[in-house]
Amino acid sequence: MNPVPTLTLAQLATRDAAGFVAALDGIYEHSPWIAERAFARRPAGGHTSLAGLKQALAEVVRTATLDEQLGLIRAHPELAGKAMVDHSLTAESSNEQSKAGLTHCTPEEFKQLQQLNVDYNARFGWPFILAVRGPRGLGLSRQQIIDTFARRLLGHPEVERAECLRNIHRIAEIRLNDRFGVRPALGEQVWDWAESLARFSDPGFAEQGQLTVTYLTEAHRATAAQLMTWMRQCGFDEVALDAVGNVVGVYHGDAPDAPRLLTGSHYDTVRNGGKYDGRLGILVPMACVRELHQQGRRLPCGIEVIGFAEEEGQRYGATFLGSSALTGHFDPAWLDQRDTDGISMRDAMLQAGLPGTMAAIEALRRDPSRYLGFVEVHIEQGPVLTELDLPLGIVTSINGSVRYVGEVRGLASHAGTTPMDRRRDAAAAVAELILFVEQRAAAIPDAVGTVGQLQVPAGSINVIPGRCLFSLDLRATTNEARDQLDQEVRSALEAIAERRGVSVQLQRTMSVAAAPSAAAWQLRWEAAVQSLGLPVHRMPSGAGHDAMKLHEVMPQAMLFQRGLNLGISHNPLESVTTDDTELCVQAFLALLEGLSTP
Structure with a gap:
């Protein structure tokens, strides 16, 4: 059931400045200046959506002075602190700490929290802020609160200050939901699905509470079966498992042979990964189909939702296996690849009840003329949206990339007896390369460069490194920018080697073209986001996605959803809120609605 509303946007729009501030009293703890400034900046006629109001309030805080931001943080009480003990919390804070069970701490838990409060205040000079009702709104467990407290105690002060403000916005968001009688039911459904799917995990990881689902393992097959069950419950007309293990659900349009939107x-x-990477892009359109089915609605186009069986390349040396089958680019050599247990991909397919033949796989190729295009929803996997306090972002292009593995050979010699001007230090040469990559990539718009692996074989504390192994990952939004960065980095490496008297071997291991979003589909996503009363933020995708494979045969465009915990992904801390997910589903529904009108 939705909370009982005590306020509506229509009522708020009629209030003068004093009435506006009074209506939002308690949303931000002891800080009426936030509502005052939001009123001064509000659009004519007032905010058209609760999401727009939330974003406007967050923008006031984001553009405030450092002293004002610190004042807002310090206006909040400690968790399980003196104010809770002597019952002097505000009604809102008391309700939140109670829902998280902080009023029923064991003596040991209370002692832990008190010590964490002392240590945190000593390190940062402000109270620890956590939205204890959590991403689902039902309340975090006391152990989750303690674990988060301990983790964030180790953070950098600037990072931690920003994280406190983000948690304050989440607290305010939940309070606004209660006041306006709003419940993100669609977001809750997607969140619950994702949580349920996470119970399937590969052996060795499941026992440690870690999520790992690799291609065609028992956990992988159980995940596929669960998705198929939910798709049938959602009202899909056709649900099947294809020859590579993709889960395919089709919701027909007005006519069964109508063109389809692929998503x-x-x-x-990945190993020990998160619950939303990839899966969000399956569950969000599933929720949309469920809505259409419950309304008895059909669109002029069909909707085909694919749960791609493999994208991460964790079990075999093949990435984008699932989407490659749809584009006709499945490499036959993949079938003979073997995992660490010596099981070939073909045998793994046969054990899973799949045909394991190229004939069956080639039959999966889609005819692009039957499709309007491909759209994908994905967790951002980065910090940009969360730093801007924006729930959604429009992807302009998926970065093209090139990867290398390399080795620099110098001369291993005694660290004490070799003068500095006579050294041939392989590791120092790579260190210089790392700094060049960092500086040059930063100078090219939307380009990134990373040396992620570094190894000195047989290294010793008193020996100058004679060999250094390294990796190199270069990405940019266009092939031209990627190639420019690539050429400059390789030229710099040659110059470094020449000057330092070392030799270099460099092997290219991957080259992927950039995938710019189709203009028409990007505009549809932008219109969908604007319809929610949110600003449009355009951004590139630095990570690869299935959309870049579909880009090879049909127009594509992506929508990003903000992640929690600094936007971290491929990590157990990967998380989203039900409110952001609600907006993501609503944006997808708005995009579909746009397809149903001329």
Whole structure:
């Protein structure tokens, strides 16, 4: 059931400045200046959506002075602190700490929290802020609160200050939901689905409470079966498992042969990964189909949702396996690849009840003329949206990338007896390369460069490194920018090697073209976001996605959803709120609605 509303946007629009501030009293703890400034900046006629109001309030805080931001943080009480003990919390804070069970701490838990409060205040000079009702709104467990407290105690002060403000916005969001009688039911459904799917995990990880689902394992097959069950419950007309293990759900349009919109993402995970990478892009359109089915509605186009069986390349040396089958680019050599247990991909397919033949796989190729295009929803996997206090972002392009593995050879010699001007230090050469990559990539718009692996074989504390192994990952929004960065980095490496008297071997291991969003589909996403009363933020995708494979045969465009915990992904801390997910579903529904009108 939805909370009982005590306020509506229509009522708020009629209030003068004093009435506006009074109506939002208690949303931000002891800080009426936020509502005052939001009133001064509000659009003519007032805010058209609660999401727009939330974003406007967050923008006031984001543009406030450092002293004002610190004042807002310090206006909040400690968790399980003196104010809770002597019952002097505001009604809102008392309700939240009670829902998280902080009023029923064991003596040991209370002692832990008190010590954490002392240590945190000593380190940062302000109270620890956590939205204890959590991403689902039902309340975090006391152990989750303690674990988060301990983790964030180790953070950098600037990072932690920003994280406190984000948690304050989440607290305010939940309070606004209660006041306006709003419940993000669609977001809750997607969140619950994702939570339920996470119970399937590969052996060795499941026992440690970690999520790992690699291609065609028992956990992978169980995940696929669960998705198929839910798709049938949602009202899909056709649900099937194809020859590579993709889960395929079709919701017909007005006519069964109507052209289709293709969408989806992957359901495999990295090792010890998160619950939303890939899976969000399957569950969000599933929720949309469920809505259409419950309303008895059909669109002029059909909707085909694909849960791609593999994208991460964790079990075999093949990435985008699921989407490659749809584009006709499945490499036959993949079938003979073997995992660490010596099981070939072909045998794994046969064990899973799949045909394991190229004939069956080639039959999966889609005819692009039957499709309007491909759209994908994905968790951002980065910090941009969360730093801007924006729930959604429009992807302009998926970065093209090139990867290398390399080795620099110098001369291993005694660290004490070799003068500095006579050294051939392989590691120092790579260190210089790292700094060049960092500086040059930063100078090219929307380009990134990373040396992620670094190894000195047989290294010793008193020996100058004679060998250094390294990796190199270069990405940019266009092939031209990627190639420019690539050429400059390789030229710099040659110059470094020449000057330092070392030799270099460099092997290219991957080259992927950039995938710019189709203009028409990007505009549809932008219109969908604007319809929610939110500003449009355009951004590139630095990570690869199934959409970049579909880009090879049909127009594509992506929508990003903000992640929690600094936007971290491929990590157990990967998380989203039900409110952001509600907006994501609503944006997808708005995009579909746009397809149903001329």
